[in-house]
């Protein structure tokens with residue numbers, strides 16, 4: 381039975397990770413669907429406009445580089461450089477037929493270099509951006525393309541055609557220009573990218589994987605006009621979107637609970653209009669969780685409270701105000717309507733059996749079972765309670781800060797009256813809770 385449960389939990393985790401991965405790939409999917417439209421659109425432009433549009437990838441790359449530096453996104457900076465250099469070498473050295481031996485050699489080298497660098501970039505941990513970090517990695521990418529470019533401008537490449545291995549000459553699929561070796565390295569880049577995306581699950585990983593797939597398609601369909609312009613522009617647009625989304629998350633999303641933070645709350649309140657109710661929420665005796673079980677368990681409690689609030693607070697948006705304080709905003713609702721919803725939130729959390737994980741629980745499952753047997757049955761769930769203070773916006777409130785202040789006063793009263801309850805500034809509380817907070 382227990383084995384069954386573990387298998388079920390394993391399946392649930394797999395499903396969760398797969399869903400998360402698919403969600404992360406959604407922006408890439410949207411851009412992939414739009415790229416044939418963009419490609420078709422290009423065909424209608426006249427030569428002068430197309431020449432101008434040829435600079436679009438460089439422009440996008442420069443914007444991306446500036447944003448990467450401003451927002452500390454090291455891996456996306458390297459991915460941008462990889463795409464930009466690939467595009468520049470193609471534009472300056474590969475604008476005539478691949479039947480010319482030197483062009484064919486350059487094309488073969490680039491179709492190995494790009495995916496190999498993508499694999500390296502995918503495996504790098506995201507540790508922000510510093511000069512030392514960059515100085516160790518950027519020269520590898522630049523050196524690869526510089527080597528190809530110098531060999532091409534010095535007319536060395538045509539001499540190398542006779543020494544190209546068969547795997548770089550034979551195509552992997554009929555009518556597709558990708559060689560067997562290049563297909564293999566792109567496949568490795570795709571596999572590495574997919575595994576990293578599955579386990580690490582960041583939007584940057586999704587963008588890196590998509591850039592590898594996009595450039596594999598570009599290499600395969602290289603004889604189509606403007607294919608490099610289309611593919612590199614789309615990949616860079618995705619990278620730009622990722623940088624902007626990441627910086628938005630850093631500024632507005634609380635990392636621990638994944639709830640919007642105080643800055644997002646301020647934005648909401650500035651556009652909430654004149655009719656809303658705000659609730660300040662505080663975890664009762666939270667300090668005791670930290671003191672008794674440690675900071676990690678304190679963090680678990682905050683995550684549980686956040687997720688239960690999101691589930692139970694129907695019609696309200698939930699924010700982490702800071703520390704163990706949260707905020708609910710009920711747009712378009714008065715206190716009388718918001719109060720029962722807030723009370724349901726309070727009840728949902730009070731009813732949730734919070735499982736506390738033993739701090740010195742051994743990693744080995746067998747050892748753990750032995751230890752639990754020796755110690756006998758223990759109480760490993762704790763009740764977590766919250767107190768809530770509500771206040772609806774009225775004409776007396778000059779700004780949202782005054783509403784927050786009054787909701788905070790109501791919260792203080794809830795604490796004074798015994799905790800685990802909701803108090804509204806203008807409306808009578810629905811009922812007294814049966815349970816009182818114990819932590």
Ligand SMILES: Nc1nc2c(ncn2[C@@H]2O[C@H](COP(=O)(O)OP(=O)(O)OP(=O)(O)O)[C@@H](O)[C@H]2O)c(=O)[nH]1
Nearest residue numbers: 662663664665666667668670675676678679703704
């Ligand atoms: N684990 C963890 N603790 C935090 C975090 N932010 C703030 N704290 C702790 O939250 C505790 C807040 O405690 P108090 O303000 O004394 O309030 P309380 O114990 O909840 O008591 P009452 O509000 O009176 O019910 C402090 O010990 C902070 O260190 C966090 O992100 N994680």
